[in-house]
Amino acid sequence: MIIEKIINNNIVLTHDHKNKEIIAMGKGIGFGRKKGDSLSESEIEKVFRIKENEMLLKFQDMIADIPIERITLTDDVISYAINVEKLKLSQSIYLTLVDHVNFAIERFKEGMTPENALMWEIKRFYPQEYALGLYTLRLINDRIGLSLPDSEAGFIALHFVNAQYSTHMKETLSLPHLMRDIMDIVKSELNVELNENSIHYERFVTHVKFLIQRLYRNEMLHDDDTIFEDMMKEKYPEEFECGKRIAEYIEVETRSKITRMEMTYLAIHIKRVTMAEE
Structure with missing residues (x-):
């Protein structure tokens, strides 16, 4: 070479x-x-x-002034996320996470431990990414000897969310709130409490996350089956209206258009998660 x-x-x-x-x-x-x-x-x-x-x-340019052990540590975390956790990440993660880990260590050494206002939502809706944040903190403690607060795990988790959705960090920061509000719409519109420990709830959350991911990637399902849509509207009118309400909310928040097919599949998952609570 x-x-x-x-x-x-x-x-x-x-x-x-x-x-x-x-x-x-x-x-x-x-x-x-x-x-x-x-x-x-x-x-x-x-x-x-x-x-x-x-x-x-x-x-x-960025890594020229960052200690080698911090770069190696971050690369090991990314490799773990890809090879063990099977996350599909954009290469931007190398830029954002190396920079963040270095910054987090520096501010901790200066006595700064910022609060993370999104911790509850991150733990609730992005548990895999939050676990990766905790894994990063353990490596920092083991290799560098610094015990960073759990709030940093939440910030690190958002970088993994960002690298999966290929969004700007400003959009990524809005995702936990978006997820929380969608669940609140279901509970309010259908007057039901959701069991957050159930497999149906987990599947519903997963569907909503993938829906938002498709939205940001401009990969929406196409409107090519109006018969299916009409059937759902007739058979499950309350769930269909709830799906419509959520779609409208997402469109306002993201300034993007959701297809009617996406709304129909959303109604199906709403029916499944609410049936489990009856």
């Missing part, structure tokens, strides 16, 4: 055997070297393959 750029003493830009540009990391691999020097694979501890050129440039 030939070094293309020295980022710092521990990180360089080079190419792999397929001539793909990569960021290689290892203790001292950039020390005393210059562009054009050779680099053996045995010296490399971590490799980052970022496809988008603009993102690659941003990542290079």
